[in-house]
Amino acid sequence: MSESILGSLTPSAIVRALDQFVIGQNEAKKIVAVAVYAHYKKLAVAAEGLEIAKSNVLLIGPTGSGKTLLCETLARILRVPFVTADATTLAQTEYVNEEIDAILQRLLEMAAGDTGRAASGIVFIDEVDKLKSRGGEAWRTSGESVQHALLKIMEGAPVRLRTGQYMDTRNVLFICGGAFVGLEDILATTHSYGYISTGGDDNQNILNRLNARVKPTDLSHFGLIPEFAGRLPIVARLQDLDRASLVRIMVEPRNAIARQFRSILHNEGVELVIEAPVLQQIADLAIEYKAGARSLRGIFEEMMTPILYVIPDRPEIRKVVISSLFDEPRFFAAKAN
Ligand SMILES: Nc1ncnc2c1ncn2[C@@H]1O[C@H](COP(=O)(O)OP(=O)(O)OP(=O)(O)O)[C@@H](O)[C@H]1O
Numbered sequence: 001m002s003e004s005i006l007g008s009l010t011p012s013a014i015v016r017a018l019d020q021f022v023i024g025q026n027e028a029k030k031i032v033a034v035a036v037y038a039h040y041k042k043l044a045v046a047a048e049g050l051e052i053a054k055s056n057v058l059l060i061g062p063t064g065s066g067k068t069l070l071c072e073t074l075a076r077i078l079r080v081p082f083v084t085a086d087a088t089t090l091a092q093t094e095y096v097n098e099e100i101d102a103i104l105q106r107l108l109e110m111a112a113g114d115t116g117r118a119a120s121g122i123v124f125i126d127e128v129d130k131l132k133s134r135g136g137e138a139w140r141t142s143g144e145s146v147q148h149a150l151l152k153i154m155e156g157a158p159v160r161l162r163t164g165q166y167m168d169t170r171n172v173l174f175i176c177g178g179a180f181v182g183l184e185d186i187l188a189t190t191h192s193y194g195y196i197s198t199g200g201d202d203n204q205n206i207l208n209r210l211n212a213r214v215k216p217t218d219l220s221h222f223g224l225i226p227e228f229a230g231r232l233p234i235v236a237r238l239q240d241l242d243r244a245s246l247v248r249i250m251v252e253p254r255n256a257i258a259r260q261f262r263s264i265l266h267n268e269g270v271e272l273v274i275e276a277p278v279l280q281q282i283a284d285l286a287i288e289y290k291a292g293a294r295s296l297r298g299i300f301e302e303m304m305t306p307i308l309y310v311i312p313d314r315p316e317i318r319k320v321v322i323s324s325l326f327d328e329p330r331f332f333a334a335k336a337n
C-alpha cells in the first residue's frame with residue numbers, strides 16, 4: 001500500500017513535479033519532498049514491523065506565498081486523499097473535537113470511504129500561528145485548547161467517527177501552515193550559534209543557515225505549546241515572492257492564469273497578446289496589495305472583463321493586444337482580403 005504510494009517517486013522527482021505548478025520556493029519544496037518521501041517510506045518499513053515515529057511538517061511563510069498550493073499539489077502528485085482545515089475556524093467553535101472529527105470524516109470522503117486509503121492521506125491545517133496562547137481567554141475557546149485537541153490526532157490516536165467507523169490517524173501526515181509574524185524577532189534573539197566568530201565565508205553560510213533554522217523552542221516562544229511544537233519537527237520556510245516570480249506565476253504553471261484566458265479567447269477564435277510590461281505592472285500592483293500571489297488573479301480578471309464583454313458580440317475581432325494595464329486594449333479585425 002505505502003510502497004505503491006511512492007511508486008518510483010524520489011524526492012527529486014517530487015520536486016520536479018511540484019515545479020510544474022509551484023513557482024520558486026525551492027528550499028521548501030526540497031524539505032517537503034524529503035519529508036513526504038521519508039513519511040511514506042516509514043509506512044512501508046512499519047508494515048514490516050519496525051515502528052518509526054512520524055514527523056509532521058510545519059510550513060512557515062507569508063500569505064499568498066504558496067503554502068496551500070504546495071500541499072494540494074503534493075497530494076495530487078502522490079494521489080493520496082487530502083483535506084485542508086483552518087485553525088482559526090477550529091478556535092472559534094465550542095465543539096473542537098466534533099470539528100476535528102469532521103476533518104477526518106472529509107478525509108474519508110476524499111478516499112471514497114476507503115479507511116485504508118484515508119489513513120495514509122494528508123491533512124493541511126492552515127493558520128496554526130493563530131492558535132498561540134494569549135492568556136486571559138476562556139479555556140474552551142482558547143487556541144491552546146485547540147492545540148491540545150489537534151495534538152491527539154497528530155500523535156496518532158484512533159478516532160471514532162460519527163458514522164461509527166474508526167479512523168487510524170497514525171499514518172496520516174499532518175502539515176501545518178502559518179505566517180508566524182514576529183518569529184523573525186524571536187529567531188534574532190534566540191539563535192545560539194551567533195557568538196561563534198568565523199573567518200571564512202563558507203563557515204558564515206553554515207552559521208547563517210543554522211541561525212535561520214526554526215527550533216521547537218522558538219515556536220514555544222512564539223506561543224505554541226511545547227508538545228504541539230514538538231510534533232512539528234520538520235520546518236520549511238516559504239519566502240515572499242518577488243516581482244519576477246509573480247510574473248512567472250501568471251504565465252508558467254500548467255494552469256497559469258494567462259494560459260487560461262488565452263485558451264478562453266482561442267476558443268472564440270481570438271488571439272490574445274499580453275505584452276511583457278503588462279505582467280510587470282500586475283506584479284507591482286500585487287506587491288502593493290501585500291497578499292502575495294493571491295491578488296494576481298483579481299487584477300488579471302479585472303483587466304480581462306471589458307475584453308470578454310465585447311468579444312462575443314463582435315465576431316469580426318480576431319486579435320486583442322494589451323500593451324499596458326492603464327491603456328485601453330486594442331482590437332483587430334480579420335484582415336480584409
Ligand atoms: N509559489 C507559487 N507558485 C504558483 N502560484 C502561487 C504561488 N504562491 C501562490 N500562488 C498562487 O496564489 C494563490 C494563493 O496561494 P496559497 O493559497 O497557496 O497561499 P498561502 O501561502 O496558502 O496563503 P495563506 O497564508 O493566506 O493561506 C494560489 O492559488 C496560487 O494561484
Ligand SMILES: [Mg+2]
Nearest residue numbers: 067068069126
Ligand atoms: Mg493557505
